[in-house]
Amino acid sequence: MMKAVFIDRDGTINQDPIGYISKPEDFCLYPFAAEAIKIFNELGFKTILVSNQSGIARGLFSEADLERIHSFMIDELAKENAFIDLILYSPYHPEGVVEPYNIEHRSRKPDSGMFYEALKKFPIKASQSYMIGDSAIDMEFGKKNGLTSILVKTGYGEKIWNSLNIQDFVVENILSAANVIKVLERQKSIGDTINTVPHLKPHDNIYLPPPSTPPPPGGGGGGGGFY
Numbered sequence: 001m002m003k004a005v006f007i008d009r010d011g012t013i014n015q016d017p018i019g020y021i022s023k024p025e026d027f028c029l030y031p032f033a034a035e036a037i038k039i040f041n042e043l044g045f046k047t048i049l050v051s052n053q054s055g056i057a058r059g060l061f062s063e064a065d066l067e068r069i070h071s072f073m074i075d076e077l078a079k080e081n082a083f084i085d086l087i088l089y090s091p092y093h094p095e096g097v098v099e100p101y102n103i104e105h106r107s108r109k110p111d112s113g114m115f116y117e118a119l120k121k122f123p124i125k126a127s128q129s130y131m132i133g134d135s136a137i138d139m140e141f142g143k144k145n146g147l148t149s150i151l152v153k154t155g156y157g158e159k160i161w162n163s164l165n166i167q168d169f170v171v172e173n174i175l176s177a178a179n180v181i182k183v184l185e186r187q188k189s190i191g192d193t194i195n196t197v198p199h200l201k202p203h204d205n206i207y208l209p210p211p212s213t214p215p216p217p218g219g220g221g222g223g224g225g226f227y
Helices: 033-042 063-079 115-123 136-145 159-165 174-189
Strands: 004-008 046-052 086-090 132-133 150-151 168-173
Touching: 004 136, 033 046, 033 063, 046 115, 063 132, 086 115, 115 136, 115 159, 115 168, 132 174, 150 159, 150 174, 168 174
Parallel strands: 004 046, 004 132, 046 086, 132 150, 150 168
Antiparallel strands: none
């Protein structure tokens, strides 16, 4: 069985502007993203991008446009010897205007369609795998599929990180998440039980919400409005 890191795109590995990223010139990786993904590569994880891309259903860009954006992303990561093993995305949204994408579809996070697509490619063991993202739907996706869920405070995460209780960890960014995973993997390798916050450097700024703490009134939300 393989272990994997499922990674959201916008707001997690790249800046998430107002609106939609419709061409490569609008795509801007966070400066720490490649280093984080390289850590996952070195730790032996399959790195799997899982992204809701409703802009296709809304007629704002095409699947061909998205392929160009992802090709640009892959080239930028490769400059720092980082790579993604599998890119999955959902082009659907029930409020879309472009057929056949203007429907509700189980491939959209938080539903499990993209998780099961990944299982067709790799024999992934969910209990040894992770989900990293910046939204409530990313965390729901992780929990639904048995993944350890890490919320980053970049992108939409900055607005919601202190109002959720469905994630396992909250960290500053994807590089901090990589450092958390590195520590957890080290603990596993020496047989430590992983039921406490690992000791990390202060800049990792890890936060583990108490499991018994209820969400504040109105907390939780449903992620950003553009996905």
